[in-house]
Amino acid sequence: MLLSKRLWFFQYLDLPLLITVYFSLQRAPVLGMITGAAAGVAGDAVDGGVLGTGGFAKTLLGYIIAVLSIKFPLQNPLARLAVVAVASTVSTIIYVGLNLMLDREISYISNWIEFSRVLGWKTLADTLGSIPVFFILDRAFPDQPAASRMAIKKRFYE
Numbered sequence: 483m484l485l486s487k488r489l490w491f492f493q494y495l496d497l498p499l500l501i502t503v504y505f506s507l508q509r510a511p512v513l514g515m516i517t518g519a520a521a522g523v524a525g526d527a528v529d530g531g532v533l534g535t536g537g538f539a540k541t542l543l544g545y546i547i548a549v550l551s552i553k554f555p556l557q558n559p560l561a562r563l564a565v566v567a568v569a570s571t572v573s574t575i576i577y578v579g580l581n582l583m584l585d586r587e588i589s590y591i592s593n594w595i596e597f598s599r600v601l602g603w604k605t606l607a608d609t610l611g612s613i614p615v616f617f618i619l620d621r622a623f624p625d626q627p628a629a630s631r632m633a634i635k636k637r638f639y640e
Contacts, residue, residue: 498524499569500566502518503566523536531581566612
């Protein structure tokens with residue numbers, strides 16, 4: 483999160499969102515919500531914005547992605563990329579919308595053209611950044627198949 487202050491590319495990469503999406507794809511809504519809340523509030527604390535706006539956006543997305551991953555098989559790498567792209571877009575829209583509702587200006591958004599440019603770059607950076615992040619997290623947490631089998635059993639047999 484601190485790399486965004488030093489390197490220009492990382493200002494568009496939302497690492498807390500990628501971690502939230504990864505753990506939400508594990509088919510556990512509570513895990514997705516807790517990860518989203520913790521990562522979002524930590525990101526808000528580092529960025530210096532309104533504490534809780536990013537946390538709310540990531541908690542909501544964590545829950546929605548986890549519920550969708552129970553209903554639909556989203557473990558395919560292409561499906562993961564699509565989920566990250568949609569989650570990045572929705573997260574940015576929710577974050578900007580919450581800040582506008584609180585009458586707080588966002589430094590990188592001054593008009594609709596600037597907003598669409600930032601939205602496109604954030605979506606692209608998050609989607610491309612998810613590839614190495616998910617690869618590292620897959621190696622760090624190798625027990626995914628057991629969790630997905632349990633979720634499939636719950637979905638079809640209960």
